[in-house]
Each structure stands twice: as structure tokens, then as C-alpha cells.
Amino acid sequence: MTAAPDAPITQDVLTLPRKPDEGGPINLVGLTRDALREALIAAGTPDKQAKMRAGQIWQWIYQKGVRDFDAMTNLAKPYRALLAEHFTIAVPEIVRREVSTDGTRKYLLRIAGGHEVEAVYIPEEGRGTLCVSSQVGCTLTCSFCHTGTQRLVRNLTAGEIVGQIMVARDDLGEWVPSGTGSDAAPRLLSNIVLMGMGEPLYNFENVRDAMKIAMDGEGISLSRRRITLSTSGVVPEIHRTAAEIGCLLAVSFHATTDEVRDRLVPINKRWNIAALLDALRDYPKASNSERITFEYVMLKGVNDSDDDARRLVKLIEGIPAKINLIPFNEWPGAPYERSSGNRIRAFADIIYKAGYASPIRTPRGEDIMAACGQLKSDTERARKSKRQIEAEARL
Known part of the structure; x- marks a missing residue:
């Protein structure tokens, strides 16, 4: 243009x-x-x-x-x-960049105040997805999530959120269009998921403004259907997301009873499964989006039984949905283990036979600690060790 x-x-x-x-x-x-x-x-x-x-x-x-x-x-x-x-015109600084054998790229980024957050780029055939962060740390303390072990420092600004997209496009060399019409190559960064560090709906205004910038047709120009916001269930902001952003919605669900979800996703103690599902039923219509994605991390012996699968199907009845089954990306000291491949496939089969798409996410970037929060923690451990070595050398 x-x-x-x-x-x-x-x-x-x-x-x-x-x-x-x-x-x-x-x-x-x-x-x-x-x-x-x-x-x-x-x-x-x-x-x-x-x-x-x-x-x-x-x-x-x-x-x-x-x-x-x-x-x-x-x-x-x-x-x-x-x-x-x-x-x-300033964007976050890359402190550390790791590239996996599967092509996944993970960035540890420094923002104002010296704080650090993570972004992950996941290439796929004909597309590429960038997972961005919305907060430094997190306040939700989900027991299976590594970011939950890190205290909340502050919300990211809209500039720091959209800046993650710009840093990734820098790294991918994607600012100059490669052609138009039938000659255009697929975009390397074609999708955004707000699934990084933090709870996006606890930083609503900055997330909204950043996504409006990303969707603007005279700039980054991503369709709202190419953007997925993931929430753990901040019920009051779900309708607002439909009205003011209109992107696709994903929900960190992960359990089929309040007892288990209270433990995995503590925000459930404030807005339980019933309240969350009530808020979700109107979202596809209000936002004109196709369906809700239910994210379900598979934890051995915790939430992966056939009974859990049947309860899940019953709970989401009437909601246009797909269920993303996520093999747990284990991290040092994690209190859970990944469900076996056979158990995950059996779980998926029950959901599929009930009429719902149930893709099993392929773990990506495990060799570069791509699970949310891992690279930051590893870097902090290395810095601490270096400080200890230097201190000992001075003695």
C-alpha cells in the first residue's frame, strides 16, 4: 500500500x-x-x-x-x-533465543524495568503461530503451569504485547511482502495465541489495544479469526472480550469436577465450572466466532479417566466446541506426570465419538524448554549460579 x-x-x-x-x-x-x-x-x-x-x-x-x-x-x-x-519506536529486547530441532523458536525478552517475559513461535505447514505473554509472571498459581510458580510483577503494556509480535517478525524477516495474489507466499507469522505468561483477561485494556493494532488492515493485518485468547475463566470479562475484541476464545478447562479444577486452576474457587460454562454459551454468537476451544492438559491419574471424558462431553453439551488435548509438558519439579499415549488416545476417542473434534497437540520445543515460564526460570537459575561463583571467587 x-x-x-x-x-x-x-x-x-x-x-x-x-x-x-x-x-x-x-x-x-x-x-x-x-x-x-x-x-x-x-x-x-x-x-x-x-x-x-x-x-x-x-x-x-x-x-x-x-x-x-x-x-x-x-x-x-x-x-x-x-x-x-x-x-x-521501541520493542522488547531479545535476551535469549533458542531454536528447537522441530523449528520452534523461543524468545526471552526484556521489557521496561528490566523484567523478562517469554514468547514462542511454532512453525507449521502453511502457517506459523506466535504465543505471546500478557503479564510478567502470573497471579493464578495453576498447579500444572510453570508460570504459576513465578510471582506476578505487573501487567504488560499494549506496546510490550504487540512488541512481541514485532520482535518475532524481525527474527523471521517478514516485514517485506513476498508477493500479492496467487504469487504471495504463506505468512510465516499467521496466527497469534494469547497463551503465554499471565492471564490476558486480568490485563484486558492492554490486550484489547494490542490486538486491535495486530488486526488493523494497514499494518500487521491479522484477521480476528487468526487470534485466539486463552483464559482460565475470568467470567466477567468474557462477554467484554466478545464485544470489544471478537477474537476466538480458548478456555483452560483441564478438569470435569469442581474438586479437581479447584486444585488445578484455583480461579475455579471464584467462578466455578457452572458459572464459566454459562458465560461461554453465548460467546460464539456474541463474537461471531465459530466455536470455543477447550484446552485440556492430560495429567496421569488426575483428569484422564474414561469417566472424565464422558463428564467433559456432558458438560459442554450445546456449546460449539473443540477439545484440545495437551500432553503435559513436564518441567523440573513438576507435581504431575504426562498421561500415556494410549490413555490420551482412549480419552480422545470417547470425545470424538460424541461428535467433537479432539486433536492431540504434538509437544513442541521440549529440547528448548518451550513450556511457558521454563526459559525464564532456567535463565534466572543460571544467573544465580554465576553470581554465586563470582561471590565465591571474591572470598
Whole structure:
């Protein structure tokens, strides 16, 4: 898409700027279109030009992956200098990057304040999925999830969430289109799942704004049907997700009785299975999405019996759904074991015969600790060991 032609810049724009933030330059990554326009006006862009300027800058950042204002060649040089004075285009920093033998890429990313989060890119035939984080740590303490062992530090900003997508596209070299129409190659990063560190619906506004940026047709341009938000069951925000984001929904379900789910997913003590299912029944219609994905991690002797499979089918009756069966990705010190292949297949067969899709997820990236939170913990352990070695050397 060709950006709009440059318009003349009047002298007062350059000599009488109104700084939007006296505390330092504003990061443009993560601002909504309206917020970007307002920030440009506050920096001195005339109101009549602001919408056009916002559109031009938006395309440079999200369509072309440009981080340097000097590279925005359809803007006059004085205006580029004005932008550089007031703004920055910053994304998370890669601290550690691991590539699995199966092509999975895992990134440990540093954000503002020195905090670290993870993102995982999973390539598949004709598509590629990026799993992004929404919080530093997590407050939910799900007993099978490694992130649950890490304390919640803070929510990610919209810029830090969409920045994970931009970092992955940098690494994949996917900013320049490879063709159009029948000549276009499949997108390497074609899908986003909000299944990384944190509970997305406890950071709703930032997640919403980041996903709207990802869905914008003049930038990253992912369909809302290419985005899946996974929640552990924050019931009050589920309808809001349908109304304000409209993406596909996945639910970390993992149990068929409140007794077991209370232990696996403690948020169930606040909103139990019945309350959660009530909220889910209207979601496909409200969001115009096809069906709910029920995520079900297979834990040996905990939730993997034939009776569990039959109860699951009964519970979701009437909800357009598929059940993703997830072999437990074991981590050091985990209190559970992965169900056997035969047990998982028997469980899947009961669900399939009841009329529901029941794909068994193939474990990916186990050689690079791709389970959520593992790479961060491993890095922290290594740093601690290094500090201990250095301390001992000083004695």
C-alpha cells in the first residue's frame, strides 16, 4: 500500500512544539490510532494534518517494521526531526533465543524495568503461530503451569504485547511482502495465541489495544479469526472480550469436577465450572466466532479417566466446541506426570465419538524448554549460579 504524499510543514510546527511528555520521548508502539493522532497533535502537528500523519507513521511501523524516523521517506526531513525529538519506536529486547530441532523458536525478552517475559513461535505447514505473554509472571498459581510458580510483577503494556509480535517478525524477516495474489507466499507469522505468561483477561485494556493494532488492515493485518485468547475463566470479562475484541476464545478447562479444577486452576474457587460454562454459551454468537476451544492438559491419574471424558462431553453439551488435548509438558519439579499415549488416545476417542473434534497437540520445543515460564526460570537459575561463583571467587 502506498502511503499518502507528503504535505507542507509550516514553520510554527517546528519552532513551537508542545511536548506531549516532558519526562522523555513517548514510545509510539502500542498507541491506538486515536492515541497516536493525539500524541502527534500534542507534539506540534497541525490538527488538519494529524490523521494523515498518523496513518503514514502507522504504516511505517506496523506494515514495514521501520524503527528509524529518518527512514520514513514520505515525511519531510524537518518533520522527521520533530518526531525523533518527541518520540521513540521501541520493542522488547531479545535476551535469549533458542531454536528447537522441530523449528520452534523461543524468545526471552526484556521489557521496561528490566523484567523478562517469554514468547514462542511454532512453525507449521502453511502457517506459523506466535504465543505471546500478557503479564510478567502470573497471579493464578495453576498447579500444572510453570508460570504459576513465578510471582506476578505487573501487567504488560499494549506496546510490550504487540512488541512481541514485532520482535518475532524481525527474527523471521517478514516485514517485506513476498508477493500479492496467487504469487504471495504463506505468512510465516499467521496466527497469534494469547497463551503465554499471565492471564490476558486480568490485563484486558492492554490486550484489547494490542490486538486491535495486530488486526488493523494497514499494518500487521491479522484477521480476528487468526487470534485466539486463552483464559482460565475470568467470567466477567468474557462477554467484554466478545464485544470489544471478537477474537476466538480458548478456555483452560483441564478438569470435569469442581474438586479437581479447584486444585488445578484455583480461579475455579471464584467462578466455578457452572458459572464459566454459562458465560461461554453465548460467546460464539456474541463474537461471531465459530466455536470455543477447550484446552485440556492430560495429567496421569488426575483428569484422564474414561469417566472424565464422558463428564467433559456432558458438560459442554450445546456449546460449539473443540477439545484440545495437551500432553503435559513436564518441567523440573513438576507435581504431575504426562498421561500415556494410549490413555490420551482412549480419552480422545470417547470425545470424538460424541461428535467433537479432539486433536492431540504434538509437544513442541521440549529440547528448548518451550513450556511457558521454563526459559525464564532456567535463565534466572543460571544467573544465580554465576553470581554465586563470582561471590565465591571474591572470598
